[in-house]
Amino acid sequence: MDSTTFVLFGATGDLAKRKIYPALYNLFIDRKLVPTFSLIGLGRRELSDETFQANVEQSLRMFSRRQAEDPVLMNSFLSAFRYRVLDVGRKDDYKKLLNQIELREEELGISPNRLFYLSVGPEFFETIAANIQESGLGSANGWKRLVIEKPFGHDLQSARDLNEKLSKAFAEDEIFRIDHYLGKPMVQKLEVLQQTNPVLRALWTNRYIANVQITANETVGVEERAGYYDHVGAVRDMFQNHMLQLLMMLAIHLPSDSTSSENVRYKKKKIMEALEPLQKQSVGANVVRAQYTAGVINGKPVVDYTSEPGIAATSMNDTFIAAKLQIDDFFWRGVPFYIRTGKRMKEKSTRIVIEFKGPLKQPSSTPEDSKVPNLLVFEISPNEGITLQLNTRDPDHKEEFKPILIDFHSKKDDVPEAYENLIHDALHGDPTFFAHWDEVELSWQWVQPILEAFEENVVPLRKYAAGSYGPTESDALLAEDGYHWWFDAKTEQDTDTDTKEGEQYAYHANANH
Ligand SMILES: NC(=O)C1=CN([C@@H]2O[C@H](COP(=O)(O)OP(=O)(O)OC[C@H]3O[C@@H](n4cnc5c(N)ncnc54)[C@H](OP(=O)(O)O)[C@@H]3O)[C@@H](O)[C@H]2O)C=CC1
Ligand SMILES: O=C1O[C@H](COP(=O)(O)O)[C@@H](O)[C@H](O)[C@H]1O
Secondary structure, three states, X not given: OOOOXXXXXXXXXXXXXXXXXXXXXXXXXXXXXOOOOEEEEEEOOOOOHHHHHHHHHHHHHHHOOOOOOOHHHHHHHHOOEEEEEOOOOOHHHHHHHHHHHHHHHHHHOOOOOEEEEEOOOHHHHHHHHHHHHHHOOOOXXXXXXXXXXXXXXXXXXXXXXXXXXXXXXXOHHHEEEOOHHHHOHHHHHHHHHHHHOHHHHHHXXXXXXXXXXXXXXXXXXXXXXXXXXXXXXHHHHHHHHHHHHHHHHHHOOOOOOOOXXXXXXXXXXHHHHHEOOOOHHHHHHHXXXXXXXXXXXXXXXXXXXXXXXXXXXXXXXXXEEEEEEEEOOOOOOOOEEEEEXXXXXXXXXXXXXXXXXXXXXXXXXXXXXXXXXXXEEEEEEOOOEEEEEEEEEOOOOOOOEEEEEEEEEOOHHHOOOHHHHHHHHHHHOOOOOOOOHHHHHHXXXXXXXXXXXXXXXXXXXXXXXXXXXXXXXXXXXHHOOOOOOXXXXXXXXXXXXXXXXXXXXXXXXXXXX
């Protein structure tokens, strides 16, 4: 890693405290930061360097996955942190910042490599990029990078406008668009698993795969983000970015001899280009839009969406979306991809289930429910694991089959946070797990008819009880094709407990209704 100055806009904000500082601390503990690493935090409020460092330390105690107890390590880490006041719209502040960065670079004897991390509201992205360029902050004799948080636009046109403005100050290969799902360790493993395992490579086609199910369910509701969430809904908050990224990562076929970022990005773009487009009129047949009503989660009653603080009683916002997508290419033609994501669901889980074709022929005396298809399940979070469901003979009833699970689960503490991976890659200039503009643009393009259909209420807003697996219409989406959602039966019994190492659990048909 090159010597770097990490220029953090929004250093006093929530994301910085909960994700960015803990990620940097863990990279430091793992010796993945250079000794001359330097961070300059920016915000409007007046803070001394000491107060800023104390705030960072406090956030580590609250949010780091590692103990932040060793004072020597802590002081060594914090000594890299400085704070400066900057108001995004005040040009003078950028000039002052440039002087301060140059002084610090000189003091540390480091090259002017600068990573600008925009952890501020999206309304500031264009202004900051333009001011970085105008002030000369981005013209030093080193590299410059722009790390940008979501949301990247509100629809296709606004995303294009934003990209055009950013492109005036930063080249595409200098822009690192964060999609934190791409930083999740299991998502990062998908390409390697496929590439290094001929067994999986051989199976990754419509010849063997019946359908793919991608789920990201959350138990939380809108929380304190009513102002943001009520304007975006599940379709913009999760589907356009995280869910479509998961689809791309799962569906790409990479050459066995190369995992270059160009390759990954090229293949992801090809997947998006091959996605069968929806027309506004056909959205209703392929997409389910829903909002939660009151219910019970983990034994606690929760209110309906429109009774949440800050949400209008008449809100038609979607808190759940399920969709059926088809990739029209050689490998995936005819394989439906079902995607669902929602708030206030029964369990917190992000997983991909691959259901294979051809349930086994069984003796006629076998009860129906002993038939199971082979499943390959990638548990992405909060638990990380891979499970393969196979059939074997039931030792107690020899004429019947019995599913067995070949199971691998990581220990939770061993798994780095998504932001650790992403910040590490951005510092190294590796763009593989960041969203390229082509993917972002194609995602918005695919989603645009859905946004319009929702806006015009062409698609009915369904309801689901908080604490369920979503509306019945989401189950019907699969039932029409003869499938059903698979879920982890263990969470039926206890949504709070993590799967313990070596513990067996089964995947069952969705028992929602
Ligand atoms: N929080 C989260 O979990 C997630 C956040 N994001 C994205 O990250 C970004 C930051 O979110 P979050 O940290 O939650 O937001 P916060 O509202 O908590 O923080 C906003 C930050 O912006 C600074 N700021 C606001 N106005 C100005 C201004 N005019 N000039 C300079 N600085 C300003 C604030 O500092 P000060 O008040 O001192 O000026 C503060 O540090 C957003 O784009 C959000 O969408 C993405 C995923 C998750
Ligand atoms: O980007 C977002 O993601 C979170 C869910 O992330 P996860 O890592 O906990 O699965 C979601 O709660 C939030 O609404 C959204 O903006």
